Amino acid sequence: MEDRTPTFSGETSEEALVEMRGWLKAYHSFIAGEAPRPSPEEEASFEGMRGLVAIAREIAKGSEGNPLIVDSADILKEKYVDKFMGTATSAGAIKSADAMPAPVMAPQAVAPAIETPAAAAPQTMTDARQGLSTPSPMQEPLDEHGQKIPAFKLDRRFVQCPASTMPLFSEVSDDYLAARADASGVKNKDLKTARFRRDLFIELIGDHPVDTYDGSDLQAYISLLTFWPASVAERPKHLTAREIIDRNRDLHAKPLARKALQEGYVSIVKTMIGYKAATLGYNNPFTYVRVWWPNTAAPPVSAEPLSAEKISAIFKVGV
DSSP states (O other), X not given: OOOOOOXXXXXXXXXXXXXXXXXXXXXXXXXXXXXXXXXXXXXXHHHHHHHHHHHHHHHHTGGXXXXXXXXXXXXXXXXXXXXXHHHHHHHHHHHHHHHSOOOOOOOOOOOOOOOXXXXXXXXXXXXXXXXXXXXXXXXXXXXXXXXXXXXXXXXXXXXXXXXXXSOBHHHHHHHHHHHHHHHHOTTOHHHHHHHHHHHHHHHHHOOOBGXXXXXXXXXHHHHHHTTOBSSGGGSOTTSOHHHHHHHTTTOOSOBOOHHHIIIIIIHXXXXXXXXXXXXXXXXXXXXXXXXXXXXXXXXXXXXXXXXXXXXHHHHHHHO
């Protein structure tokens, strides 16, 4: 039977026109479609780029730039660069993992049965923390670039803790607060403030035996409070302390001043942790610690007393 299927040579003008119209329709349908939504990694990268551009714009304004952003430019740049670079690294790691074939797992031998003791001693919170956070010397925490993470940047609630027979910080600080309540009254406003700041330290750094803290714990506390809003109105009650801090990492809310941070939040913790040092025979771990204060916590400006000449001039003008 003769094949009557029409052939398409593309050599005639009519055939070329038909082919061009088909190509244009296909291209139109392609560009008319909605753009694919970016992945979470790309979203984080875009946020980092937008943040860096916003910082550059404020700096370019000179004296008219937002002082909170300009003065904290280095801190904010580090945050947004980490977002952008960390995303790029994560995306590259994902692509590399996808390209690699899945390893062939060798069959595992059946482990011998281990007899479970009839009765085990109850595990306390401190025992659990020590058991879960005691890595071998070869398991130092590393960042996405394979570099060792500074101790104060770790989540200090779950780091390795040496064995100790001393009471927890919460227990020692409770005794301190009880002693102050007897001296000044339970309803004393300063007592309420001290208790709040004690609870904030425990929530951010963890409740550990008093002699197991070190300088990294105090520096981690200060570093987290870099983003703690100074105004109570900027701390929603339904959020945790870490959620409030993460929410203000762009410093849209004014952070603590140096005086409030150093003489309030940090000083009370140092006092509480050493409250029973002499009685129980341990050293206050924060006594000789040197810490770094954030640029956002500007030191107070000391006011110089008026000279005799200025005072005389003021009285002359007044008369």
